[in-house]
Amino acid sequence: MKIGIIGCGSITKYRHAPEYDENPYVKEIVFYDRNPERAEALAELFNGSVAQTAEDLFEDESIVAISDCSSNDSHHIFSTKALLSGKHVLTEKPIALTVEDAKEILDAQKKTGKWLMVDHNQRFTKAHQKAKSIIKSGELGNVLTFKTNFGHGGPESWGVNKSNSTWFFKKDRSGYGVAADLGIHKLDLIHYLLNDRINQVSAFQGVLDKVDENGQPIEVCDNIICNLRTEGGKLGTASFSWTYYGEEDNSTTIYFEKGIMKIYQDDQYQIEVLTKDGEKINYEIEAIQTNDNQTNTGVIDAFVDSVRNETEPIVTGQDALESLKVVLAIIESADKNQVVMVK
Ligand SMILES: NC(=O)c1ccc[n+]([C@@H]2O[C@H](COP(=O)([O-])OP(=O)(O)OC[C@H]3O[C@@H](n4cnc5c(N)ncnc54)[C@H](O)[C@@H]3O)[C@@H](O)[C@H]2O)c1
Structure with a gap:
């Protein structure tokens, strides 16, 4: 090809x-x-x-x-x-x-x-795929609540323009700052893991630390913290940040009727399950790709397979639209100081 x-x-x-x-x-x-x-x-x-x-x-x-x-x-x-x-x-x-x-x-x-695929690559990590299979198996009972985080030190050290004049900081080009940069990944992940849709949100956003090339606060949020409810009645929180200096946080925790599953919180074990009965099961799977650890995400292989085999991609345009709608809702909530239904 x-x-x-x-x-x-x-x-x-x-x-x-x-x-x-x-x-x-x-x-x-x-x-x-x-x-x-x-x-x-x-x-x-x-x-x-x-x-x-x-x-x-x-x-x-x-x-x-x-x-x-x-x-x-x-x-x-x-x-x-x-x-x-x-x-x-x-x-x-x-x-x-x-x-x-x-x-x-x-x-x-x-x-x-x-075929249209969108690069929501969190779905492809082996730990997230394993987490989905544990949820689906029902071995820990139903999911009750969740919390998810995605943060690093900011895109001005990632993009090809490594300076504070980066487009990631401009409203007309980035849109919604860290919410559409990192947040959208985890919102898509929650949809994928729970096989559910976030339908109600509230959020606080801030420009807490980032400045543009003129030393002025950037036009889009560098932090946003959200409360989320799904159609299926699950409750969760999410924190997205461009000001986690020193270490990236890519963690998610799912709380079930019969235990807890921690994802990407231990250097060795990408998934840790703690059951209500006191059992601890550790899964050593594969370290996640980070800005400093660029390994194969599997996204391109999946896209090429989809084209070759004429099969629907793992992330469709509709999936991506659903996650975008949640981003729009959390921004609206933060702007208006109101709880917002996802349209
Ligand atoms: N899936 C992920 O994990 C992930 C990670 C980082 C970035 N992204 C996304 O990838 C996209 C690119 O991000 P990046 O980090 O490579 O940014 P970047 O600034 O490093 O690169 C963007 C490039 O696109 C070019 N470009 C932009 N608009 C153009 C236009 N209208 N016509 C021609 N060229 C144009 C720029 O000249 C630049 O070279 C963004 O949408 C970003 O959100 C996704």
């Missing part, structure tokens, strides 16, 4: 391109970025080629699928056009900044019948 990638920043360099490169069914990657030197650098690194415009990728009939790794504001433009030009699409998260824009992509997918 020949693959096109739009946007040649960090997620392309550290995840999409290396994982396509390692996939046995991918023979060439064509890179496009509005900063051509970024596309050229990655083409050299991964033995690929460069497109001068996104249209060149859409019009190239030998390109089967496209990864949309542009910034959040552009996903609906590129992903919609790519689908309408007959390509399968893997879009980065958040799928879009508004429900209308996300629906434009979903409509293009329905119209063309091409």
Whole structure:
């Protein structure tokens, strides 16, 4: 397969391109970025080629699928056009900044019948997949409550522009700050693990520490702390932060009728189960991918498999839209100081 990638920043360099490169069914990657030197650098690194415009990728009939790794504001433009030009699409998260824009992509997918997957990669980690199977088995009874966290020191040390002028800090391009950057991953994870939907939220947000290139507080939240209720009546809390300096927190805890499951809280054991009877079961599975530990996420392999085998991707556009709606609800709640129903 020949693959096109739009946007040649960090997620392309550290995840999409290396994982396509390692996939046995991918023979060439064509890179496009509005900063051509970024596309050229990655083409050299991964033995690929460069497109001068996104249209060149859409019009190239030998390109089967496209990864949309542009910034959040552009996903609906590129992903919609790519689908309408007959390509399968893997879009980065958040799928879009508004429900209308996300629906434009979903409509293009329905119209063309091409596959659309969204990179909610938390579903793919082996520990999260094991956690889902433990929940599904019913061995710990029903889930009652949960808490989930995702935080690190901020995107200004991750993106290709390593400075406080990063687009991640701009409202028109990032949308919702840490809520749509890290938060959306865990909201999707909760939907996946519990096979349920968050339908009611309240939240507090703040710009507690981050400043822009002029030393002013950034335009989007660097912290947001949420209360969540699911359709199935489960209650949870979630903390998302760009100011966890020193160590990333990627942890989730699920409280069941018959025990507790802790995920990513111990360096050796990615899952620890503590039962009501006092038993402790530790699972050593695989360390999670972090900004400092870039291992294969499995996302690209799953997308390529979906295209090759004509099977629905593990994360659909509809899944991504549901998570986006929760992000919109937590931002609305924090803005209005009100409990908000997810629409
Ligand atoms: N799934 C994950 O775990 C994960 C992690 C990090 C980032 N992301 C997502 O990936 C996307 C890219 O993030 P990144 O970290 O690579 O950012 P980045 O700033 O490092 O790179 C973005 C690149 O896209 C290019 N670009 C942006 N808009 C463009 C446009 N309209 N036309 C052409 N080129 C354009 C920029 O020039 C830049 O080179 C974002 O949506 C982000 O939320 C996902």
